[in-house]
Amino acid sequence: MQRxxxxxxxQMWMELIEGEVVSQQKWSETQIRATGGGGYINxxxxxxxxxxxxxxxxxxxxxxxxxxxxxxxAFRLADTGLALRAGQRVRIARGGKLGSKPGTPLLTQNFASxxxxxxxxxxxxxxxxxxxxxxxxxxRLLSNWLTLAIAVIAALLxxxxxxxxxxxxxxxxxxxxxxxxxxxxxxxxxxxxxxASGGASLIADLSQWSxxxxxxxxxxxxxxxxxxxxxxxxxxxxxxxxxxxxxxLILSLHWKRSASRDVRQRVMTAFEAPAx
Numbered sequence: 528m529q530r531x532x533x534x535x536x537x538q539m540w541m542e543l544i545e546g547e548v549v550s551q552q553k554w555s556e557t558q559i560r561a562t563g564g565g566g567y568i569n570x571x572x573x574x575x576x577x578x579x580x581x582x583x584x585x586x587x588x589x590x591x592x593x594x595x596x597x598x599x600x601a602f603r604l605a606d607t608g609l610a611l612r613a614g615q616r617v618r619i620a621r622g623g624k625l626g627s628k629p630g631t632p633l634l635t636q637n638f639a640s641x642x643x644x645x646x647x648x649x650x651x652x653x654x655x656x657x658x659x660x661x662x663x664x665x666x667r668l669l670s671n672w673l674t675l676a677i678a679v680i681a682a683l684l685x686x687x688x689x690x691x692x693x694x695x696x697x698x699x700x701x702x703x704x705x706x707x708x709x710x711x712x713x714x715x716x717x718x719x720x721x722x723a724s725g726g727a728s729l730i731a732d733l734s735q736w737s738x739x740x741x742x743x744x745x746x747x748x749x750x751x752x753x754x755x756x757x758x759x760x761x762x763x764x765x766x767x768x769x770x771x772x773x774x775x776l777i778l779s780l781h782w783k784r785s786a787s788r789d790v791r792q793r794v795m796t797a798f799e800a801p802a803x
Contacts, residue, residue: 531625532797534659534790541622541797542630544592544600548615551590558583592617602632607646615639620798624657631657634798643798650794651787660790663782670771678762680722682755687725 528543562579589603590611602619611617616638621630631653632646647653654660661667 528802530797530800532622532793534654534793535786536659536661538625539622539657539659540625540630541620541633541794543618543620543798544594545618546592546594546600546616548611548613548617549591549593549599550613551588551611553586553588556585556587558585592619604632604646607644609635609644609646610640611635611637618798620794622794624659627657633794636798643795645791649787650791651783654786654790660786662778666774666778669774670767674766674770675763677766678759680718681762682759683722683725683729684718685725685755685758686729687721690725690728 528545530541530543532539532541560581560583562581568575585605586608587603587605588607588609589601591599591601593599600619618636618638619632620634621632623630634643634645636643651660655662
């Protein structure tokens with residue numbers, strides 16, 4: 528039985544397999560990882576770093592389920608804590624983003640014990656990896672396009688201040704008490720108007736530079752433009768990192784928990800819904 532579930536960023540498919548457990552086995556797997564051991568030897572002398580060994584263990588579970596139509600399906604899970612034995616009747620759900628294969632085991636219901644067990648340890652990360660959930664629009668704007676816009680405006684204000692040193696008062700108007708309080712709208716209009724003027728001056732300089740071959744200081748313009756570009760990229764990167772950290776802090780306070788609950792609830796609702 529297959530179902531389609533509407534998710535926040537798309538649709539997913541869910542396949543329900545119900546039947547009897549015909550066999551199951553558990554075992555432990557241990558992985559050993561070695562790091563280090565590098566170095567050099569030259570003419571009989573040198574240095575070799577010590578080899579560091581680390582181990583990790585996982586509990587593996589493999590079981591076969593025979594459906595009512597006689598088809599047998601194998602499942603292999605790791606570190607789920609799922610308890611079942613041969614002869615018990617179970618329902619297993621697996622799924623993924625619509626159009627993708629194979630599916631991820633999601634939920635299991637043991638009819639003998641009456642327990643429903645989640646097989647996904649982190650619903651939020653699973654949904655985002657599947658493309659079924661995206662961070663809020665405000666976060667994506669804050670950490671990408673908004674920071675680029677701020678960096679470009681700052682670069683154009685620098686151009687305006689260089690062209691009009693006696694009239695570049697956007698920051699002064701915002702900070703000096705003598706000007707009195709200024710509304711956010713008025714401040715934004717002032718900053719944007721001076722940035723637009725700086726952009727117009729930059730375009731005019733580029734036009735003159737491309738039209739004249741003997742203009743004084745012609746060789747300085749490419750270097751100045753390169754410096755302006757570096758400043759814009761640096762400001763963009765710095766703002767993006769800073770605002771992304773702030774955004775992730777805000778997300779961790781509320782959005783992550785609510786989004787994870789929403790994803791799990793959508794899957795659980797479809798899993799528990801009776802057959803049509």
